[in-house]
Amino acid sequence: MHTLDVSNLHLEYGFKRVLWDTCLHCETGQVVGILGRNGGGKSCLMQVIYGGLRLKDQYVAIDGRVLLTRERRPEDMRYLLQQSFVLPGLSVKQVFDDFGVAFESFVEDFPDFVGTARKRMKTFSTGERRMIEVYAVLASDSKFCLLDEPFSFMMPLHVQKMKEVIRREKERKGIVITDHYFEDVIDISDELFILRSGKTWRVNGREDLELLGYIRNTDGIQDR
Template identity: 45%
Template structure:
């Protein structure tokens, strides 16, 4: 992976669900070497924005750019961007070794972070619990050789101990790529992010502190 600085930007987004305007005044910038957090209440459009950035044709209008060059159509090259959706994406019948090989990752390194995977020789994905499947998915996307990774709810259904390991991995990977992360566990987002955006009433704006989250009504106490 090169160490050239890259910039991912999105703006000009218009997204409607029926007669409801969900996103309309959005600007977000993610840079390599930084973790960018994305917060907002359920239903505000966080996941939709990530899907739009990844190329899903759900928006009326949008502009997504890397280094000023527009990304057109609904295809993103894996070297440019990878996306962790909320729903599982690994086919059940693939083996753990096959999945790691497809992402060009070493099993020994996975085991170094999550020793429990050493107890799963020759298993297929559907033989892992839901929690371990999610950990594997987060690991694959986070460690992939891509300029940018978009992580949607990476801490969901994961034990606190493993959440801390994933946070450590995010900080270790930060020098190699730009990381955009959204999760309802806002404390973790604030802990590891270099910059944070919040979506409210269809627009995005920067957040500097937990106090601002309180002022915006996102949290009741802190």
């Protein structure tokens, strides 16, 4: 089992506290969900964990080994950005080869993509490209996986299947996920937090989210 520990994160922009003594723990076999309002610091937290954003005083460690530089080894951690990051001229097979993932395993989960190994990424829809990127990051061989808005632009049927893949992959890694489709995050998370006023607060479901002002009443409408 591997552990990811994050603490002592402080980030301010002007008078706005984005992260304030923020902490997080994830381990093999867990999906840790992070919810929060748009602009509330979720992506900043992901970037700090991955090393794309370096703070003066921070603690990010895997198995007790502090990650002091911005370098993250793929075998330690993979990161799915909000934005599309795969070059449009690459073929689907090239993308999976780069991540050490078999194209055949992808089409077993998503048969609609049979026969697309040589197709270029630019020929797919936004949702299809997102599926390929998420699967490549998620199924790669790493101790931890950070997923920032993985379900964006996906059809509901594909979202449900990707959630099955996440549940399967968590058996061999720890996964930290954030998405504005909060119902899906609640559904697959073993531990759930809301990032509010720069701090992470553990929540136990919809009732806590209502109390913290993330959703309104009991109708599931997100307070954006």
